[in-house]
Amino acid sequence: MIGRCILLATLTASASAFTLPSASISTGCKGSCFSVSKHSHDFESVSSVGRFDPLKLSDETPAMSPSKAAITAITAALVSSPLAANAAGPDWGIFEGRTGSLLHPIAMFGMAAMSASTALLGFQWRRQRTLGDEISALKKSLPDLSGASSVSDALAAAQSAESVDSAYVAKLKAALPIESEINALTKERKDLASSGPRDKHFNQGSILLFIGIAFAIEGPLNTYARAGKLFPGPHLYAGAGLVVLWALAASMVPAMQKGNDTARTVHIGANLAGMGLFIWQITSGIPILLKVIEFTKWP
Template sequence: MGVAIPESVKVWSQFFHPVLMWVLFALTFYALYLGVQWRRVRTTDDKEKKKELVKGRFNVRHHQIGSILLATMVVGTLGGMAVTYINNGKLFFGPHLLVGLGMTGLIATSASLTPLMQKGQEWARYTHIALNIFLVGLFGWQAITGVQIVQRIVDRMLNAA
């Protein structure tokens, strides 16, 4: 017993994942900015500057945006896979899928370091930073390969019309 999905929903659902991921890519840079600002708060010796920076609540905002990124990346990854399967009857096993799954694991691992960072573990901070730099690099590559996939979808739609 299956539920019939209207063809228009199947067609346009293919664009939800790419749009969501581009929004997340931009949000990733905002999280990076907040993380850098929070690091400035933690490492400055100037008490007046520290007082001023603390008002920005960079740590709270960094955690909030990071939580949104984590949840949305996991759901977006699963959603992209689901839409691909619904529209094609299979997943395309290739670099875009594998790197996307790897990124999901990286962001989860990075977020899992939070309790250790809160306890002052410097190795956890450096690991968090390194994982996220690697994640941003992979995200850039995913953005490029994702645009190529969207171009193939659009070409297929135009040729079918």
């Protein structure tokens, strides 16, 4: 009862500070409560001398009634209370359940397999590009074929000539394995070109960049929805580094298309380093996956 009276007296005094009333205001308390009429009399004395109002706020702001001031003070106290500040967060529904929590590891395992496939396509495209240089170098080592279309045809013509040039025939025979190698490389190049590794590598890399970054963001968001905080550690650091390396590799593509070998080296190096981080992320994420399965429920 005493505490209630003190609270009401405090609120009434706070309200009277706006208007400096001359009339006494009863707190409505009985027994041990007191009246603020004496304090109001003191305020009358102060108001008769003059108010300390250098900004002239009392002339511009309408007076607030004691009841409104009390309601305002109580509302402010309730809003600023720890209970209001620590209210429960939003219900994320299925996103914070086991279904939403398993989306991230499933996507990451898929991205790991897709990264290996994309890397293989990249090396196939590189092989297709460099085969032309190898074939050209081997053709330069062949002897003069005297207008023949192949070493075999030139050898047959040389052996059937009236005067056989033994040295020339020997050179042609030595060039037969080189011709076989050229034919094998030419066939390999045609097979690679027919499978289209260049376009497949570009398309898969673009998908990998989009989905990988999307789920790299989805993972921390899902963790925050379930636990209300993040857990910095090897798994989070590996994922962040992987996203950076993906972005670096993608940024090299325009220069690579112009034939910049340095950009190609950076692109390949970033992707190889990214594969290493991916392996680290998977190994560090398996214990987290087991905890997610343990502490979440379907759906």
